[in-house]
Amino acid sequence: MADAQYVIYGSEYSPFSVKVRSYFRYKEIPHEWRPRTKENFAEFQALAKLPLIPLVKCPDGTALQDSTPIIEKMEAQFHERSLSPEDMRLNFFSALIEEYGDEWVNKPMFHYRWWRDEDQIAVAEGLAHSIAPNASSDEQAQFAKDLRKRMVPRLSFVGSSEQNKQTIETSLDDLLALLEAHLAGRDYLFGGRPCLGDFGLFGQLYGCTQQPTTARIINQHPNVLSWINRMQDPSPTGEWESYDALASTLLPLLKNQIGNLYFPWAHANAVALQKEEATFSVMLKGAEFTQDTMKYTGRSLQKLRQKFSELSDRGALEDALLACGCLEPLLRESW
Numbered sequence: 001m002a003d004a005q006y007v008i009y010g011s012e013y014s015p016f017s018v019k020v021r022s023y024f025r026y027k028e029i030p031h032e033w034r035p036r037t038k039e040n041f042a043e044f045q046a047l048a049k050l051p052l053i054p055l056v057k058c059p060d061g062t063a064l065q066d067s068t069p070i071i072e073k074m075e076a077q078f079h080e081r082s083l084s085p086e087d088m089r090l091n092f093f094s095a096l097i098e099e100y101g102d103e104w105v106n107k108p109m110f111h112y113r114w115w116r117d118e119d120q121i122a123v124a125e126g127l128a129h130s131i132a133p134n135a136s137s138d139e140q141a142q143f144a145k146d147l148r149k150r151m152v153p154r155l156s157f158v159g160s161s162e163q164n165k166q167t168i169e170t171s172l173d174d175l176l177a178l179l180e181a182h183l184a185g186r187d188y189l190f191g192g193r194p195c196l197g198d199f200g201l202f203g204q205l206y207g208c209t210q211q212p213t214t215a216r217i218i219n220q221h222p223n224v225l226s227w228i229n230r231m232q233d234p235s236p237t238g239e240w241e242s243y244d245a246l247a248s249t250l251l252p253l254l255k256n257q258i259g260n261l262y263f264p265w266a267h268a269n270a271v272a273l274q275k276e277e278a279t280f281s282v283m284l285k286g287a288e289f290t291q292d293t294m295k296y297t298g299r300s301l302q303k304l305r306q307k308f309s310e311l312s313d314r315g316a317l318e319d320a321l322l323a324c325g326c327l328e329p330l331l332r333e334s335w
């Protein structure tokens with residue numbers, strides 16, 4: 001039966017979709033990758049509760065959406081090649097990196113996609129081709145123009161603006177420099193096997209390789225580029241490394257990107273949601289950052305805090321989080 005396996009409705013241009021596709025490949029879960037197109041849109045819509053990809057249709061016909069719960073659900077069913085290192089510190093760091101990838105690194109990915117003419121044109125053409133593969137070249141060109149017109153005003157959804165541009169662009173530079181150092185001599189974030197954090201971060205950075213400006217930036221980071229390529233179809237190359245072996249380059253990355261950037265931003269967003277404010281401003285690395293409040297990010301931060309609060313015997317984890325400026329934001333109350 002053609003559908004007696006998982007079907008992933010996604011797009012090569014959707015970071016969350018390629019994240020889930022890489023996960024299914026790594027876990028060797030039989031699946032079909034079905035790019036969502038104009039032709040199969042009605043089929044997708046009949047399954048979707050939200051107008052978002054990825055959508056995974058299970059062999060029993062039920063549909064799953066939202067990459068993090070999709071992976072959690074699969075992890076509970078497929079135990080080979082687990083994504084969870086035994087060390088609680090690494091396991092929690094992995095969740096933290098995934099959350100940061102999904103919620104923060106999505107900003108530079110999306111900002112660079114639709115900010116400059118060169119990138120707008122290249123991505124709109126690629127998107128038009130992937131959504132309407134059978135259209136004539138004239139129709140695709142018109143569709144690309146329409147997509148560009150529709151997507152550019154959506155920059156504000158991720159907080160991309162003149163005011164925030166520098167913070168967003170510098171955050172990608174900083175991430176890539178820190179990741180380049182961390183990945184020297186290792187295949188995945190925690191050694192010889194990918195963790196949840198690898199998948200989340202990879203999805204967004206893979207998206208960056210499809211955009212001329214960020215492709216040029218990433219090309220200057222050969223370790224990161226090799227890792228992005230490896231993550232498209234990952235397989236284990238060894239064991240997890242120990243926390244001590246990883247700490248010297250991992251903690252600076254967490255401190256710079258999560259302790260000093262993601263957490264202050266996500267916390268300010270959560271406070272604004274609590275106060276039912278439509279926008280919020282927060283100082284990030286000395287610059288004021290203003291954006292519309294995001295409900296999804298508020299909920300996912302809450303889940304992370306919940307996950308942390310449920311851990312017992314977490315003394316060593318607290319020390320590790322303290323070392324990278326990530327403990328206090330997890331202990332704070334919000335809404």
Ligand SMILES: N[C@@H](CCC(=O)N[C@@H](CS)C(=O)NCC(=O)O)C(=O)O
Nearest residue numbers: 014015016051052053054066067068
């Ligand atoms: N939190 C969701 C986010 C999914 C998401 O934002 N998907 C984007 C593409 S990456 C989307 O479907 N946008 C609307 C569209 O493409 O029609 C997840 O992790 O799956």
